Amino acid sequence: MSYLKIDHITKSFGNNKVLTDISIDFEKGEIHSLIGENGAGKSTLMKIIGGIYQADSGQILMEGKPVRMHDPIEAYGCGIGIVHQELSIAGNMTAAQNVFVNHEPVKWLGFIDWKKLYADAAAEFDKIGANIDPRAIAGTLSVGMQQMIEISKVLSKDVNVLILDEPTSALSDNEIENLFRILLELKKMGKLIIFISHKLNEITRISDKVSVLRDGTCTGTLDREHMEVQTIIRMMVGRNIDSLYPPKAKCRSNKKALSAEHISRTGKFSDVSFDICYGEIVGMFGLVGAGRTECAFSVFGADKIDEGQIYLEGKPVSFKNPAQAIKEGVCYLSEDRKAIGLFVDMTVKENTVAACLKSVCRHGQFLDENKAKEKTEGYIRELDIHPDHCLDYKVRNLSGGNQQKVLFAKWLAADPRILIVDEPTRGVDVGAKAMIHHILRKLADAGMAVWMISSELPEILGVSDKVIVMHEGRCKGILENEDLTEEDVMKTAFREEAEHE
Amino acid sequence: MKRKIALGLTLAVLASGLAGCGNAAPQTSGTGGAAKSEELYSMVVFTKGAEYFNWCYAGMKDAAASIGDHITVELQGPAEWDASLEARTVEQVTAKNPTGILVASADETTLNAAIGKALDAGIPVIGFDSDAAESGRLSYVGTDNYDFGATAAKSMAEMLGGEGEVAICMVPGAIAQEERAEGFKNWLEENAPDIKVVSELNDEGDVAKSETVCTALLQSNPNIKGIFSTHGYGAPGAAAAARTLNMLENVVIIGSDYSSAVIELLQSGDIEGTVVDDPYLIGYEAFMLAYAAAHPTAVPSANPPFGHVPPVIYGGSQLLTGEMLEDEAVLAKYQNPPAVN
């Protein structure tokens, strides 16, 4: 009988089925990792174990008995605690206060017993060997130390199951070492540690077991003996590619539209180099946090470049702001279309002409309604935006797919030479997805240079002519898309040194 | 540590306040007849910035100047209508130990304590415009507001030929206005019973609000033949409402007090008249009374140790019409409102 058992759990959010009949066994005194691609369901599963969500069906068993946790408090009651990726530290309170929030030692009338608080906090920190001054203001400490405070906070509630969500994403190497030391200590004490990560090397280093999630199910659990990177990757990725993709490039020129040479932005990406030629679609792949959007931002002028140089058709350029980039014909179609792409409360027409106002104005400042109308209707036809009389509809009333098309229209109207699209088919239904891929191919065939950023491997392989593989801020490789498989790409992502083919 | 300093400072201020409490012995200011030492007179009003009070202050300034340049005057008061704030202003002014205080009270009771304290400290207090009758102030200069309202009623009755429905726009609670409304109604009851006051509206003393309520009034009751506003901002609002509804011909509008807006409307004929008192004169007289109270003479006084002053002085009121303004001399008197820095 396993200590903690996930038994046939299913969970949907609306129509979106996130976990499908998933079952995993966890034991005491082990470090058990969960790995999977974005959207595989790791986060949701963890939140169900931690009591933040409730499963639609299936159950959680602790030592054979089913438990039902309606909120994190009840989860603590069962001995389960989560250390979230987003630390819940109050910056202007002391470390000790953060550890014991809501159950500080109190005297009468709710007055805190400061002596005991600091003493207890010091004891908790000793337990995990963390060198933190209980009186220090939490906001002044490093992220690694804050994380240790968070861990102490969870441990102080006497948990037997400690869940860590992507704990190393913000830590320095030293801090990671420290964290692992603590985890091994805890394991010796008999705790169960569930470690969620997408960093293969860490997982293979410290886990006793790893369970691989894919599309909401567990494709298998490996123990230390069988924990090989190849195997893990195969379990993460293997799926049927049954969606239709447009044909490959008709005329890829050798003329370099955009070149990046050794560009870096502190804290976001470093030493990235690649070329994009007219007529081709370059797919930049990476998991969340790989630095792709940051790269695009820096090229587009929305952020700085600390080192390196960008060339437009061979000429060095440096954009101080997006307006300059747009003027030079570089357009960026954002990932989060609502936040930084579309004006959802404005009409389709208004959005379409938003990036090319000059071209639909007369006498410099006044909008020519007819010109704007013509232009918009042209795109509605060309991109097949539904409903076709949506000229004056508010964008927020269109479906996700059609909103995405409006976003396309906006940037196409700005007549770009180089189009950067970031996650172009996120949240879009299958039909619109295919349409957008065709649009991209059409644009490339017409001579545009297309830089597509995506974390969906099938899309990358289906659409791009060549693939830039990003991982943790570095460009791990540039691969020509000839008979390229998903495993090839993942292998490239996870390997240690960058290699260019 | 710094918090302790802050706490310490606060306590220190409190402590000195304590010390001061014990020492608030009455001081008689003004030595009547002695060499001309500097004197300060403060005028405290509610809603500082109102044009009416600016006229009062102009009168006060001129009166002070006519006595000598050793006299300084100042205008104080909260910008919003809050009686407790005005009371506090009186207390603050008292702490400056002025030679005299002139006060127009926001309501009849709230300032009583503050005025009393000033008197106890030996500072003469003269009320004007809006009275705090129970406060013990030495005298009151103002308008007989009943009479004021009666003047308006008389004119309204003449213009309406003795019958019709009328409405009053006012700010309820402002003493002067309550009295004007009373005077208006009483005169009509006694002398023109066929004119009925069918509505009393609250326009919060604001011209935009006045326009709104008058529009609603005229729309719901097209029989209204006349509107009387007890304060200076009502008539322009009523006129705007009537103009929009094209009822200017049918409605007689009589306002109170005057302002540049009202003058223009009188000249164009949109409003038929406005009852005016003389705020300049009121301010002038109030100052003179304060000066007299601060400089007792041989004349036996009703309020020793202050100098003798009569309990009440009423300025009169009269109707000002567009016709009257055609006379250049009259016009000059009502234009060019004084600016107070």
Added chain:
Amino acid sequence: MNKRERIFSVKQINFHYLVLLLLILIVTGVMAVRSPYFLTGSNLQVLIDTFIMEAIMALGMTMVIISGGIDLTIAGILPFSSIVLALLLMNKVPFAAAVLLVLLAAAVIGTITNTLRRSLHLHPMVVTMAIAAVLKGVDLTITGGSAISGLPDSFVRLGSVRILGMPVSWIVYIILAIIFLYFSKNNRWFLQVFFVGGNEDAARLSGIKVEALYRNVYIISASLAAVAGILTAITYSSASYSYGTNADLRVITTVAIGGTSLTHGGSGSVAGTLLGTLFMAIIYNAFVMSGISTYYQDVVTGAFLILAVLLSEGIKVLKERKS
């Protein structure tokens, strides 16, 4: 000192206090020179009296703002409380009972405020503004605009009561200030307000009953406004709907000048508010003492508010941008 230390450290807060203290000393110095009456006992008394009601309400407002909200109802609760108290007393309700009833009414209003905010998902500024308007309308209807007078003699005499030489309102303020100062540093519930204001979700995940906390915070603020209303009635032996006009702005300015952040919840202090209160009281007194026109008064108050906000927020932003 690394970047994190500079943003969160006590040193930054102390800098703010230092500047405030300096400003206070400068203004005091200038005024003392300009007017011989500034440092007299009677003027210092008046200085405190002028701002004592706002001082009381600022204590509650500090907690509301730290929790991430704002409370504009106080401008309506103050006159409302004075009026209800007056009416109760005139109907022969014993004083203690009347006070309790008024405080209870305020607590109810605070609860309603919070419920509306939560269930309608409205910004606290909108909700509290609306409730204040409703209350003022009620006040006007009840009183017809005139002040209520003719209160029982025993009550009128309360206005002259002096304990240790100080009026009742001062005593009440001192007690409240000490309570708030001490509790906000040492009481678990008060400290939780900082947690909730800093990161509501994290606080909830830590088990703090967030909704109850918000409700209590608004109840406290409303109750203090009621206390101010009661004390105003005592001081002037009168009640009127005109009391408390724009008091909300003065109170919020006080809290902001004291260093509590209006935009980021979770940071601020009662001690800062006390300093801010001292500063505002001196400034308002200085205005009258020096005879500055009311128009400039608003400009000056606004300038100080900008200065205060710059001190507490701007330095943080500048330093974050540099690194």
